Amino acid sequence: MPHTLASLVNHTALKLTVLAGEDRLDVPVRWAHASELTDPVPYMEGGELLLITALKLDAEDPETADRYVRRVAGAGVVGLGFAVGVNYEEAPQALVEAARRHHLPLLGVPRRTPFIAISKAVSAAVAADQYRAVTAGFEAQRELTRAALGAEGPSELLARLAAHLDGWAALYDASGAVVAAAPEWAARRAARLTEDVARLRERPAPASSVVSDTDGDDRVELQSLGTGRRARGVLAVGTGAPLGTAERYAVHSAVALLTLTTERSRALQDAEQRLGDAVLKMLLAGEPDHARAVAGRLYGGLLDAPFRVLVAEPVPADDQPSAPAAGTAPVLDALADTLESAAARTGEAVLAVPDGGRLIVLVADGGAAARSCAAFAAAAEARAADRPRTRGRTARNGTARDAEQLAVGLSAPTGPMAAAHAYRQAEQALSVARRRGRALVEHEDVAAGSVLPLLADDAVRAFADGLLRALREHDATGRGDLVASLRAWLARHGQWDAAAADLGVHRHTLRYRMRRVEEILGRSLDDPDVRMELWLALKATSAQPGE
Secondary structure, eight states: OOOBBHHHOOOOOOOOEEEEEEGGSSSBOOEEEEEEESSSSOOOOOEEEEOOOSSSSSSTTTHHHHHHHHHHHHHTOOEEEEEEEEOSSSSOOOHHHHHHHHTTOEEETTTSOOOHHHHHHHHHHHHHHHHHHHHHHHHHHHHHHHHHOOOOTTHHHHHHHHHHTTSSSEEOOSSOOOEEEEEEHHHHHHTHHEEEHHHHTTSSSOEEEEEEEESOOOOOEEEEEEESSSSEEEEEEEESSOOOHHHHHHHHHHHHHHHHHHHHHHHHHHHHHHHHHHHHHHHHTTTTHHHHHHHHHHHHHHSSSSSSEEEEEEOOOTSSSSOSSOOHHHHHHHHHHHHHHHHHHOOOOOOEEEETTTEEEEETSSSHHHHHHHHHHHHHHHHHHHHHTTTTTTHHHTTTTTTTTEEEEEEOOOOOHHHHHHHHHHHHHHHHHHHHHHHEEEHHHHHSSSSSSGGHHHHHHHEEEEEEHHHHHHTTSSSSSHHHHHHHHHTTTOHHHHHHHHHOHHHHHHHHHHHHHHHTTTOOOHHHHHHHHHHHHHHTTTTSSTO
């Protein structure tokens, strides 16, 4: 425990007496310093026992004594040690009253006790306290190391850390989710800090911050885990008071150990990335047997069950620049972290490969990673919907991930033999997601829907306009209504009587108009491809004026 004024008073060799401030002797003493300056405040740091003989101080003058005591007390000096029998036979009453008035302990130092003896006593006590703290820190480090190497891993480590701090501890994964907490009730308290954790994760590791628990009196310290550009996790510790030296050693040890358990070596990450890239290339090249052989235990389980192919791209917001060509977009980093964290919690395998500005992922069908992808996309759509109301604040207060939207295409369940086909399905779904402004589109949704929304494309409209332009120009001369006649005839599958009835004309008139259509276009309506193209062109331009 820290050295206090009471410890000095009880030191039998010093023979100190208490002249004022008897009720404030339990304050810690950081150092003992002798000074005869009339204003020593500029040289004080706070926490000192100031030793004086009043050589240059008129300690008998009430105004001078009051001004001096008020100044040093305001600077954080914890007590005055007055040398009795040197310049004054007794401590001046004015100094004693000033110390009482400003609640500053005043100790009488007998003539036979040199100031250096007091300084040595404080120094020895400070050194002993530091030694105890370091020893306790090393002991905590040993306990935490044994816990980290045990079967329970981070859970036991957090339990030991919480007991050592007399508080609580929680661990967040790379996605910001609480994965372990000690004691168990701390999980609820840790869940309230997810926004603070998210802000810390946006900063390069290592980083730390101190926050307050709004529902309690805890002082909560957050420490990021990892050595790279992105934090691999966050440690939160909650205590009732600021951390002491021994507690600080324990927290630093926990950070180092958790970093070792959550941050794989860069060489291992690179090797795993290359392995995943090779497995994916073999699957897309139609070599499932080779892919299985290379996947081994790392990805083999993923290929043994139905999986889905996921292709994701960032979609820059209207008021934000496009993602840089080099590196992965922050929103894709966040998606990869979310998928990997969800898979890790359930023991699933997930294969994520950055591909230029995109992210290609293989996830187990119906697994935790697939569900977390849907939740991540829903949150991205919610942010995008809220953006018009927060435009202007985002640039100042938003995070890098909030500055980008997301488009994800998800294939139907597949196996290694059809991985290339599933990849094309995911790309098609991704194209639809971008076109519709959706964060996630599944291939089943595309297959079950209509093709007509896909025609809302400038290139398709341009083709349709070009195909129908000659017919519109003919109709503009007032010599007939070929476009409307063509639409009615196609809608009735070439049935002359039904189409003529819809138009209110004789069937011979309709036959004449269809021959004119063929003459103007130079194409035969007997060709099913021609009929298909004309019908889609009419649909693509149906919302344009004149149609």
